Amino acid sequence: MALDSKIPEGPLAEKWKKYRSTVPLVNPANKRNLEIIVVGSGLAGASAAASLAEMGYKVKVFCYQDSARRAHSIAAQGGINAAKNYQNDGDSVYRLFYDTIKGGDYRAREGNVHRLSEVSGNIIDQCVASGVPFAREYGGLLSNRSFGGTQVQRTFYAAGQTGQQLLLGAYSGLQRQVGMGSVKMYTRHEMLDVVIIDDKARGIIARDMVTGKLERHFGHAVLLCTGGYGNVFFLSTNAMGCNVTAAWKAHKKGAFFGNPCYTQIHPTCIPVSGDHQSKLTLMSESLRNDGRIWVPKKQEDAEALRTRKKGPNDIAEDDRDYYLERRYPAFGNLVPRDVASRAAKERCDAGFGVNNTGQAVYLDYAAAIDRYGKIEATKQGIDASAAKIVELGKAVVKEKYGNLFDMYEQITGVNPYDEPMQIYPAVHYTMGGVWVDYNLMTTVPGMYALGEANFSDHGANRLGASALMQGLADGYFVIPYTIGAYLSNEIRTKAISTDHPAFVEAENNVKAQIDTLLNIKGTKTVDYFHKKLGKIMWDKCGMARNAAGLAEAISEIQALKAEFWKNVRVPGSADELNPELEKAGRVADFLELGELMCKDALNRNESCGGHFREEYQTEEGEAMRDDENFAYVSAWEYKAESNWELHKEELKYENIKIAQRSYK
Amino acid sequence: MSEGNMNLTLKVWRQKNQKQKGELVTYPVSNVSPDMSFLEMFDVLNEDLVEKGQEPIAFDHDCREGICGMCSMFINGRPHGPKEGITTCQLHMRSFKDGDTVVVEPWRATAFPVIKDLVVDRSAFDRIIAAGGFISVNTGNAQDANALPIAKEDADKSFEAAACIGCGACVATCKNASAMLFVSAKVSQLALLPQGQPERYSRVQNMVEQMDKEGFGNCTNTGACEVECPKGISLENIARMNRDYLVAKAAH
Numbered sequence: 001m002a003l004d005s006k007i008p009e010g011p012l013a014e015k016w017k018k019y020r021s022t023v024p025l026v027n028p029a030n031k032r033n034l035e036i037i038v039v040g041s042g043l044a045g046a047s048a049a050a051s052l053a054e055m056g057y058k059v060k061v062f063c064y065q066d067s068a069r070r071a072h073s074i075a076a077q078g079g080i081n082a083a084k085n086y087q088n089d090g091d092s093v094y095r096l097f098y099d100t101i102k103g104g105d106y107r108a109r110e111g112n113v114h115r116l117s118e119v120s121g122n123i124i125d126q127c128v129a130s131g132v133p134f135a136r137e138y139g140g141l142l143s144n145r146s147f148g149g150t151q152v153q154r155t156f157y158a159a160g161q162t163g164q165q166l167l168l169g170a171y172s173g174l175q176r177q178v179g180m181g182s183v184k185m186y187t188r189h190e191m192l193d194v195v196i197i198d199d200k201a202r203g204i205i206a207r208d209m210v211t212g213k214l215e216r217h218f219g220h221a222v223l224l225c226t227g228g229y230g231n232v233f234f235l236s237t238n239a240m241g242c243n244v245t246a247a248w249k250a251h252k253k254g255a256f257f258g259n260p261c262y263t264q265i266h267p268t269c270i271p272v273s274g275d276h277q278s279k280l281t282l283m284s285e286s287l288r289n290d291g292r293i294w295v296p297k298k299q300e301d302a303e304a305l306r307t308r309k310k311g312p313n314d315i316a317e318d319d320r321d322y323y324l325e326r327r328y329p330a331f332g333n334l335v336p337r338d339v340a341s342r343a344a345k346e347r348c349d350a351g352f353g354v355n356n357t358g359q360a361v362y363l364d365y366a367a368a369i370d371r372y373g374k375i376e377a378t379k380q381g382i383d384a385s386a387a388k389i390v391e392l393g394k395a396v397v398k399e400k401y402g403n404l405f406d407m408y409e410q411i412t413g414v415n416p417y418d419e420p421m422q423i424y425p426a427v428h429y430t431m432g433g434v435w436v437d438y439n440l441m442t443t444v445p446g447m448y449a450l451g452e453a454n455f456s457d458h459g460a461n462r463l464g465a466s467a468l469m470q471g472l473a474d475g476y477f478v479i480p481y482t483i484g485a486y487l488s489n490e491i492r493t494k495a496i497s498t499d500h501p502a503f504v505e506a507e508n509n510v511k512a513q514i515d516t517l518l519n520i521k522g523t524k525t526v527d528y529f530h531k532k533l534g535k536i537m538w539d540k541c542g543m544a545r546n547a548a549g550l551a552e553a554i555s556e557i558q559a560l561k562a563e564f565w566k567n568v569r570v571p572g573s574a575d576e577l578n579p580e581l582e583k584a585g586r587v588a589d590f591l592e593l594g595e596l597m598c599k600d601a602l603n604r605n606e607s608c609g610g611h612f613r614e615e616y617q618t619e620e621g622e623a624m625r626d627d628e629n630f631a632y633v634s635a636w637e638y639k640a641e642s643n644w645e646l647h648k649e650e651l652k653y654e655n656i657k658i659a660q661r662s663y664k
Numbered sequence: 665m666s667e668g669n670m671n672l673t674l675k676v677w678r679q680k681n682q683k684q685k686g687e688l689v690t691y692p693v694s695n696v697s698p699d700m701s702f703l704e705m706f707d708v709l710n711e712d713l714v715e716k717g718q719e720p721i722a723f724d725h726d727c728r729e730g731i732c733g734m735c736s737m738f739i740n741g742r743p744h745g746p747k748e749g750i751t752t753c754q755l756h757m758r759s760f761k762d763g764d765t766v767v768v769e770p771w772r773a774t775a776f777p778v779i780k781d782l783v784v785d786r787s788a789f790d791r792i793i794a795a796g797g798f799i800s801v802n803t804g805n806a807q808d809a810n811a812l813p814i815a816k817e818d819a820d821k822s823f824e825a826a827a828c829i830g831c832g833a834c835v836a837t838c839k840n841a842s843a844m845l846f847v848s849a850k851v852s853q854l855a856l857l858p859q860g861q862p863e864r865y866s867r868v869q870n871m872v873e874q875m876d877k878e879g880f881g882n883c884t885n886t887g888a889c890e891v892e893c894p895k896g897i898s899l900e901n902i903a904r905m906n907r908d909y910l911v912a913k914a915a916h
Contacts, residue, residue, distance in 0.1 A: 051803040066724065067790050069830055070732040086810060122806070129806035131799045131854050133823035140813030158823060164731055165826055172798035179794035187787065210779055239726040273699040278707055279728045407730065410754045413699075476803050525714045527707070571719055576681065577780045579722055580714065
């Protein structure tokens, strides 16, 4: 099968405008008869469901949480990008497009990214209209801040809770449609398979997680808005329930998986504190606006800090190595995430890491507190003492980042106003995902993937504040148009009975897997396997990878998978609320995905963005791409267990000159 | 079972399903680390139970960073435990002492029936939002975002009300199981913004009506909800909602 990305012809800036006006329409009377299934209720799912229902389609939404409002988009802290140029700092649609392509290390599609930039402004308008309380200036206009990988201020935010406010905006629009009866909401439901009839996606099998009942649902189209797969690492900043199951089941039924090895390791997370650790907490990238990252220059100081003989405030200014400012003077602490993460790992591997594990660096606010304190003193017209300046500065920092500082103190027991925070990189986002064309359709007709679940816009590395933008772009402004290209040909398709043999067979397969899991009655818990898988992935397919390690990882994962199916213990029964059973199904899929990620990483003999192969680096330790041989999207087709076929979608750069990424 | 040195006695509510009666069951837990979160302590206990062939304790949780609003334990008589301004997932074991007995129950309210163990059904909140907790603006109808300046003070107040995570601690702690703090937070967020004006009075009526229908109790101004709210939602919101509700009623 040849991949067709279906990118419209014509000049870059005209593609979307022209396509949007020519894509086939579905008339209102027909929309009422067309049913759309949306799986997942985060930014992409909620905005798509609300928009499609407003247009007149019949929509069903499924989420595993107890309410649509709890999807993990809610946890995004820092902000959302949009090319509004409200700050008059030279921003434009083209600049946002350019920054995103460059930030993605030249591994994203020009057409998709330009469309994303074009609609970014509409998102902010839509959110404000629906009551999202973004931060504002005293004049009443919207406020902006900077994020990594850019030199303009284009990030809109609501304190450290931007994801929450955006999701609640989309959720309220969704609930409005629920109240009007145009969306039927299925909470505490998990999609466990997709139903394919005559090569088209026609529905799903879902499990009611409270009663355990398996349900069949028909749809003319199925939208996967199910987020990323970072939890394959066990420890990540994802929510506990985030999983790959819906996407993976779709993959096994014919949807190609794009660039699975592209994983984003976020540089600023709270370090691991012990074996009990269940998840990692992010400290927003916005903190890098004002915070300075450092480790000691001398190994003996690092030693003393690790054993607590010294505290960070005992290290003299001259003995500190602000390594990002040193290595990347143009962007400093605001280099993109992949660069910042690798730089932290490099310093810690060289023996300069600071907490008891040696796996942490400092994020220091002392300079910002001093700077803000002085500005505040000037504003108030007082000749302040040093102590007063610190007091005033702390108040400003508290207003900007208060909730993040509180969160840090809550988790670590250390007050970050007085002592620099300790941070370390952690798995945060997956750029890879289900392969989609320009319409966001997967290789299975009628099945779509939106938001983090697809692979399309971020290349090999996502810039900060771009995930919220992409989720809402796909849901509010892309799918409502592009779905017409498919559904306009489906107006004669009557709803298919869920007694159709394809539904029966899919349900039987789901039931068989559940029964198998419950009947293994082995000796090891699901988490035992999940933690083991996570460690293999982190050690060998994490921030740095090499061919030998990846080959080892593949055979280790295969062995672990075999052990899982022989020896996992899942208590309880199928017909009740059974969290262990839910986890078991998800880990079974992660075990298969993990193998594919390693295979993809092994195939890609270059370093780009979040994918860093140790064999391919410059003398200065920067990622070394191979544009001649790897300027393509890897799209993997599932053939059989541990057997995939690689398809390549060549990436053509017609507007941007491909170059080595430099933030120096 | 872990790397710490605290020993605790847990008394946890176990209830097979909505129909059967529940009871408190005692579990000793040992070697708890002060750096663990309260839910991580439950993870360790559950791993132990599974290994022993017993059924693990069902509890709601997801983001584990205090924002999704899913976790919901009633700990020693207080929603989200002894510390103020945080959710259960942010509670760490350093807030307890070696030898403590800790009682853990589900949210208790008629409108939040128990599903299993510590898991309750909070779908009533979704239905209240569906009744009016929105601005009726279809996708694609918005004007430029900066065409509508909003005084920072109003925007900030609206944001403070919008910080509600819908966890239901306010209901759980209220002796009347009233949902006034939750409902008023949404009403206030939208009433404070110019975009929310066109539907301001119909919204408050519809939401209050749905709240009553769901079986939440009345507000008797004890203020317990404000004390226990992990996001610091203020009682002022209830006053604002009551004013709007009266105006709405008087007008219709």
